[in-house]
Amino acid sequence: MEKLAKQFGNKLVELVKASPTLARDVRALRKAGVRIRRLNGVCRAYSRSEPGRPQDALLCIGAGCSPMMQAHYLAHEAYHILVGKTRLVFDPRQISRRQFINAALREEARCLLHEARVSKELHDAGYSIGSPNYSYLVDCLSGGYREIRKRLEHEYPSDCLITYPEYYGQMYDRRVQEIAQRRRAQRKGA
Numbered sequence: 001m002e003k004l005a006k007q008f009g010n011k012l013v014e015l016v017k018a019s020p021t022l023a024r025d026v027r028a029l030r031k032a033g034v035r036i037r038r039l040n041g042v043c044r045a046y047s048r049s050e051p052g053r054p055q056d057a058l059l060c061i062g063a064g065c066s067p068m069m070q071a072h073y074l075a076h077e078a079y080h081i082l083v084g085k086t087r088l089v090f091d092p093r094q095i096s097r098r099q100f101i102n103a104a105l106r107e108e109a110r111c112l113l114h115e116a117r118v119s120k121e122l123h124d125a126g127y128s129i130g131s132p133n134y135s136y137l138v139d140c141l142s143g144g145y146r147e148i149r150k151r152l153e154h155e156y157p158s159d160c161l162i163t164y165p166e167y168y169g170q171m172y173d174r175r176v177q178e179i180a181q182r183r184r185a186q187r188k189g190a
Helices: 002-008 010-018 020-032 067-082 097-124 131-152 164-189
Strands: 035-039 045-048 058-062
Touching: 002 010, 002 035, 010 020, 010 067, 010 097, 020 067, 020 097, 045 067, 058 067, 067 097, 097 131, 097 164
Parallel strands: 035 058
Antiparallel strands: 045 058
16 A cells, blocks of 8 residues: 555545545555556556456556546446456457447446445445545446446547547447558558
C-alpha cells in the first residue's frame, strides 16, 4: 500500500482499506506483478492485458480524478486484468464481429458489477460514493447483471462519442483491417 500512497495519496489507500474487495484486488495485482501507473493531468483509466497473463499487464489511473473515482477505476480495471477473458488480439476467422461485441459487453458488465460491489462496501463504511457510482449500485441491487448489461447497449465509454456496442465493433473492425494489411504486405513481399 506504500507504493499506492506515493503514487495517488493516502486518501485512495484509505478507501482501498475500507473495501475488502478492493483491498483483495490490490493484493492480487501486486502479487501478479501488474504495473500500476499514474497518468498526470487527466481523469480516466485503462488497462492493457491479455487473459491469463496478469504479469504482463499495465493499469493506468488519472491523477486528475477524485480518490473515490480512482478507487472505482482501480476496481474496474483490476477485474479486466485479473478475471477478464476478452482478447484484444484475436483472429477474426475464429470469432465473428457479433460474438466479439457480446463477449466484450459481458466482460464490461461484470466489471461494472465488481465496481458496484466496491461502491456498496464503501457506502456501508460511511463514504459518499458519488452519483455515477450510486446509479450503477442501484442497477446492480435492483436488476443485477441483466440490468447493467442492458444499460451498456445505450451508454458511452469514457471519452467516447459512440455507444459501447459501436466502440467494440470499431475495435473488431480495426483488428480485421490490421490483419488484412499484414496479409497484403506479405503477398507483396513474397
